[in-house]
Amino acid sequence: xxxxxxxxxxxxxxxxxxxxxxxxxxxxxxxxxxxxxxxxxxxxxxxxxxxxxxxxxxxxxxxxxxxxxxxxxxxxxxxxxxxxxxxxxxxxxxxxxxxxxxxxxxxxxxxxxxxxxxxxxxxxxxxxxxxxxxxxxxxxxxxxxxxxxxxxxxxxxxxxxxxxxxxxxxxxxxxxxxxxxxxxxxxxxxxxxxxxxxxxxxxxxxxxxxxxxxxxxxxxxxxxxx
Amino acid sequence: xxxxxxxxxxxxxxxxxxxxxxxxxxxxxxxxxxxxxxxxxxxxxxxxxxxxxxxxxxxxxxxxxxxxxxxxxxxxxxxxxxxxxxxxxxxxxxxxxxxxxxxxxxxxxxxxxxxxxxxxxxxxxxxxxxxxxxxxxxxxxxxxxxxxxxxxxxxxxxxxxxxxxxxxxxxxxxxxxxxxxxxxxxxxxxxxxxxxxxxxxxxxxxxxxxxxxxxxxxxxxxxxxxxxxxxxxxxxxxxxxxxxxxxxxxxxxxxxxxxxxxxxxxxxxxxxxxxxxxxxxxxxxxxxxxxxxxxxxxxxxxxxxxxxxxxxxxxxxxxxxxxxxxxxxxxxxxxxxxxxxxxxxxxxxxxxxxxxxxxxxxxxxxxxxxxxxxxxxxx
Numbered sequence: 001x002x003x004x005x006x007x008x009x010x011x012x013x014x015x016x017x018x019x020x021x022x023x024x025x026x027x028x029x030x031x032x033x034x035x036x037x038x039x040x041x042x043x044x045x046x047x048x049x050x051x052x053x054x055x056x057x058x059x060x061x062x063x064x065x066x067x068x069x070x071x072x073x074x075x076x077x078x079x080x081x082x083x084x085x086x087x088x089x090x091x092x093x094x095x096x097x098x099x100x101x102x103x104x105x106x107x108x109x110x111x112x113x114x115x116x117x118x119x120x121x122x123x124x125x126x127x128x129x130x131x132x133x134x135x136x137x138x139x140x141x142x143x144x145x146x147x148x149x150x151x152x153x154x155x156x157x158x159x160x161x162x163x164x165x166x167x168x169x170x171x172x173x174x175x176x177x178x179x180x181x182x183x184x185x186x187x188x189x190x191x192x193x194x195x196x197x198x199x200x201x202x203x204x205x206x207x208x209x210x211x212x213x214x215x216x217x218x219x220x221x222x223x224x225x226x
Numbered sequence: 227x228x229x230x231x232x233x234x235x236x237x238x239x240x241x242x243x244x245x246x247x248x249x250x251x252x253x254x255x256x257x258x259x260x261x262x263x264x265x266x267x268x269x270x271x272x273x274x275x276x277x278x279x280x281x282x283x284x285x286x287x288x289x290x291x292x293x294x295x296x297x298x299x300x301x302x303x304x305x306x307x308x309x310x311x312x313x314x315x316x317x318x319x320x321x322x323x324x325x326x327x328x329x330x331x332x333x334x335x336x337x338x339x340x341x342x343x344x345x346x347x348x349x350x351x352x353x354x355x356x357x358x359x360x361x362x363x364x365x366x367x368x369x370x371x372x373x374x375x376x377x378x379x380x381x382x383x384x385x386x387x388x389x390x391x392x393x394x395x396x397x398x399x400x401x402x403x404x405x406x407x408x409x410x411x412x413x414x415x416x417x418x419x420x421x422x423x424x425x426x427x428x429x430x431x432x433x434x435x436x437x438x439x440x441x442x443x444x445x446x447x448x449x450x451x452x453x454x455x456x457x458x459x460x461x462x463x464x465x466x467x468x469x470x471x472x473x474x475x476x477x478x479x480x481x482x483x484x485x486x487x488x489x490x491x492x493x494x495x496x497x498x499x500x501x502x503x504x505x506x507x508x509x510x511x512x513x514x515x516x517x518x519x520x521x522x523x524x525x526x527x528x529x530x531x532x533x534x535x536x537x538x539x540x541x542x543x544x545x546x547x548x549x550x551x552x553x554x555x556x557x558x559x560x561x562x563x564x565x566x567x568x569x570x571x572x573x574x575x576x577x578x579x580x581x582x583x584x585x586x587x588x589x590x591x592x593x594x595x596x597x598x599x600x601x602x603x604x605x
Binding site: 117118 | 280283284285323332334339340342343344346348351354355356357358370371372374375376377378379385389392396412413416417418419421422465466467468469470471472473484593594595596
């Protein structure tokens with residue numbers, strides 16, 4: 001079993017009905033010449049980075065299934081006269097890079113992950129087992145329009161950050177992983193997928209526990225404080 | 227110096243960690259497999275050819291090295307090519323907890339997304355996302371669900387090898403397979419053309435020329451990492467992310483120093499040659515060449531992207547396979563596509579013998595000032 005302790009967590013879930021004004025409010029504290037070039041997901045992640053910056057020697061994991069969907073749409077709409085800015089912000093892992101560049105924060109280890117069905121298990125497993133003392137898991141999506149209609153973008157924008165380390169003192173909670181047992185990595189249909197990125201954001205926001213088993217092992221997220 | 231900055235310094239590993247090795251690696255480029263590509267590189271041949279920036283949709287002619295002709299469709303034009311390339315590892319029982327797969331790419335099925343964007347139809351949706359591409363690949367290969375998808379632009383394959391080596395060296399896995407592919411599509415070529423680094427000039431990596439440029443190339447590679455000893459030992463791995471600027475390298479070269487400082491002891495105890503990133507862009511090339519000349523003055527530096535193009539997220543796996551093939555063959559290709567004057571004195575233009583060295587330092591870079599490295603010993 002591997003156990004790490006939650007030192008900080010935060011999630012931002014935007015209301016689709018008021019997303020533009022919420023994003024504008026979040027971005028109002030930074031130079032507008034910089035914010036203008038950022039994606040919605042970049043601004044959400046920049047907010048999380050500003051509130052609790054990752055240590056340079058922490059391992060940073062970034063999980064997103066559809067990445068910056070609206071930026072992708074805008075880049076695709078710009079073709080054949082391709083927009084260089086939209087190209088930059090639509091490239092995985094543009095969201096977290098925008099945030100870290102805005103904050104001027106170098107990091108030694110950044111592991112951007114893509115995926116869908118097991119993405120939470122995949123990112124948590126790597127973060128829990130990484131060789132560094134500290135890790136931060138960022139996740140999120142940016143809402144799309146016509147890509148969402150086609151089923152390849154999120155309908156809402158959200159982001160979360162989960163800071164874990166080896167220090168149990170005053171920890172907010174813990175995250176545990178137990179290696180998959182024999183048969184746990186059997187056929188996909190035999191195993192539940194586990195939570196989605198949105199489920200994690202909602203659980204962090206409400207400080208609710210999560211527990212699941214997947215081909216990547218058994219995971220338990222627990223809170224120590226009410 | 228921080229030990230932790232080197233994510234998998236396997237020889238220095240303590241406790242439960244163990245050494246790990248590259249058991250096999252293979253690639254395909256516009257020239258063919260690693261052996262065919264090596265032969266062309268040793269001859270100084272260039273696969274890049276003038277190609278419309280938006281491919282079938284036209285545009286300015288820019289250098290690309292493709293495997294076949296671009297066409298839109300579903301499955302995408304690269305699908306059968308990739309399946310054939312991966313057939314030697316299809317039956318390996320991959321995709322379990324003890325034998326995981328690490329997929330890596332910068333753009334996955336991005337030409338599927340390009341088609342989806344043009345037509346707004348669902349026909350290309352299955353190949354329009356990384357997970358869609360990987361799911362179909364896994365199903366076609368008969369691999370299990372335990373896989374990861376890493377995507378960090380042009381350091382993607384290096385990060386996948388980094389995590390694969392960590393899984394093996396920390397004993398969570400017996401072996402791990404890295405699969406990386408990037409085939410050029412209009413989405414990507416149009417974007418690099420908009421950034422003006424893909425232009426009408428042919429790339430001249432590490433050449434002190436007036437205008438910087440890159441060429442794009444199709445590429446795919448697979449790398450099997452194992453605890454079973456082989457000729458090629460992973461002596462050190464490293465990553466560093468400058469976060470100085472989205473598309474500019476920190477001008478003093480601090481990113482390269484931060485990347486290599488944690489493996490300085492390793493580097494002092496071996497005599498590597500260097501396979502640099504060397505895309506052909508001016509400032510990053512100048513900074514890379516001069517910083518490496520300062521840090522490792524007796525190590526020859528080469529880049530092959532002036533020939534096969536920049537294979538983007540797959541470049542670390544593709545160029546690792548070529549490097550291993552070159553070591554086995556007994557001749558390392560020099561830098562192709564550039565002529566003197568170079569940015570640094572250790573840039574090699576002619577082939578040289580791997581026997582004069584005991585290791586190779588493989589480097590790659592990406593947007594955001596991302597750096598990845600692998601020190602591979604072969605003595």
